[in-house]
Amino acid sequence: MADRPEGSAKQGSNKPALELHVPEPTYRPGDPVDFAHITVPEAGKQPRPDENCEAIETSPLCYDLVRVLGDDNKAHGPWDPKLDAETLRTMMRNFAMVRAFDERMFRGQRQGKTSFYMKCTGEEATSISAAMALASDDMVFPSYRQQGILITRGYPLIEMINQIYSNKGDKLKGRQLPIMYSSREHSFFSISGNLATQTPQAVGWAMASAIKGDSRIAATWVGEGSTAEGDFHSACTFATVYNAPVILNVINNQWAISSFSGFAGAERTTFAARALGYGLAGIRVDGNDPLAVYAAEKWAADRARANGGPTLIEHFTYRAEGHSTSDDPSGYRSAQERDEWPLGDPVMRLKRHLIEIGEWSEEQQEELDRKCVEEVKAVTKEAEKNGILGHGLHHPFRTMFEDVFEELPWHLKEQSEQAIRERETKFPEGRPGA
């Protein structure tokens, strides 16, 4: 029984009754959507402090929104990274590739070729443009929605698909859930399914780099919902205490499965403003503006590399699709949100900018999109030769016991023998398809 009798706060006392506030998103399924309450400042109007400024000087940027691409599709203001046309076209190629890849893999899951997939539609800039602003050997600690980094860093598509199909070609030996990649060669840390664990790890890597007098920095990506985890708080505290050369990218795509950003505190302040309490530099950026994302990430990278310290960047964006193949967002949010999203689509915005500056055309875009679709299709076919999930073309049973430890202790040896014996009992004539 509760400490006080029911309703006692109201009875016999003139003290006001306390009320619990439970956040509620503005729109639910079927609601008409009007994002008028989201302030979209004019592109180019945000001040750009020096990379080596005191963290406190970034305070205004924590409540603003750094934007470069205007409604006129031109680049504006001090944050314009002034990228050459070739770089912009490379960025566009990465965008188109990620879209084509996501489309195909999503379909593959629907066709039963694997168990799970996650798209990053609408958020491509937050990984691709950001990764392009880093050195290729800067260490990244991503969450599960940064396939854009791998594609930017030239990780072979076939490796990604082998991993997604959990087949015999999968370098991770079919151990991880699809999309939980790892590539040390690409300075890409092994993805964990446990949210926000990567954030203090990135700080630790950055501290190590500083301990050793290295020049490489670290960057991490975490969803806005996941910033509620204690790990993120630890990351911020350690980052500031040791002035670690690290970038903390918070991807505010408004949703964490069915929970809107209000359940991570967004009703009261911005995610960028978290930086202030810790003494980190903070920037809130239009995550659907590829040039702004690039510029913000570059600012933070230059700062970290010059021993200026860590930066927290909030990428304000929108998760245009479901959380994963296991999710149907029509059960909890208005389908109109995607169309009404006031910051548009990053791929379209980059395309229009390239066309605006005379470096691109609709025909070139169509050609690029088509090529990407074809390439993904061809590589998918190639990967399927290594098998799809559940069709026998997996790694040998004994591999299940490897890498638990560096060496196999007696009990794992016994268990490995057990597994192989069971296979012989189950498939006396060999595994079908294997």
Add this chain to the structure above:
Amino acid sequence: MTTDVKKKPAAETGTERRLNMIEAINEALDVKLAEDPDVIVMGEDVGYFGGVFRATAGLQEKHGKTRVFDTPISECGIIGVAVGMGAYGLRPVPEIQFADYIYPGLDQLISEAARLRYRSAAEYIAPMTVRSPFGGGIFGGQTHSQSPEAIFAHVSGLKTVIPATPYDAKGLLISCIEDNDPVIFFEPKRIYNGPFSGYYDKPVEPWKRFDSSIVPEGHYTIPLGKARIAREGEAMTVLAYGTMVHVAEAVCEEKGIDADILDLRTIVPLDIEAIEASVEKTGKCLIVHEATRTSGFGAELSALVTERCFYHLEAPVERVTGFDTPYPHSLEWAYFPGPVRIGEAIDKLMEA
């Protein structure tokens, strides 16, 4: 009060209702929310959406946003605030979306909830029930498949409950919520929709084909610490809980083994009397769990049986478990302690 569905079938309650495990859990929460204004249901995605497995569907709409609500993604926070709510006098029922994600909440559970009664000499208690789907068999990879029950069983002050049928799920969950101590309620997600024979290539048989899905309306409880005899026999005792009860049953059926199968239902507190009675009768004991082997709950069961029934044993106790590796994605069915592994152990015991 306990209702035994086998003896008192639906005739007494009028209509015979068959629910799957999710529906049974939902109904337990619904009953308690309606009966007790101190019950609070919360967790990631449990409010408006009704949970990623739909276990809390419709509850927010029915009982209001301050009784059933979403939380930030912080398992430490979820369990920590549940301790605080319990200190006030509420009866929180937090959900952890997957057992694999309970670890950030361990300090609040192990150091706080589990010991609050003891350290305050019962001035404060933590009457919470932490619900969480656990176990593998759904291609969830290493972060949606674990069975960490032994970690909790090892902590003094925590109860650990694992239902194996819809009928039990409802009655046990109501008991847990009414219990004044912190309880971990692990829901075997592989059997949410139907029991599992261990043959993954066969389609799931829905719960409604089984009488254990007959769930009475309203309030009923199943006491914590009382095992269920899933199958009566003489040839050997099988100790299991959750998904593995059904796999063991299917294997014994298939092999024609007249086994005494105990569904433990709660591992802390444990129904030691039922275990002793069965082992004394059969003289042989097989323990089956999906969790990893080393220091798994089977080790405790094996020690207890050996300590207490040694002179009745005709053969060494056998354990069938998951392997001591993380739950692999593609080799899920090679990992899972399925019919072949269980069959081997049964043969060994039968030959002894």
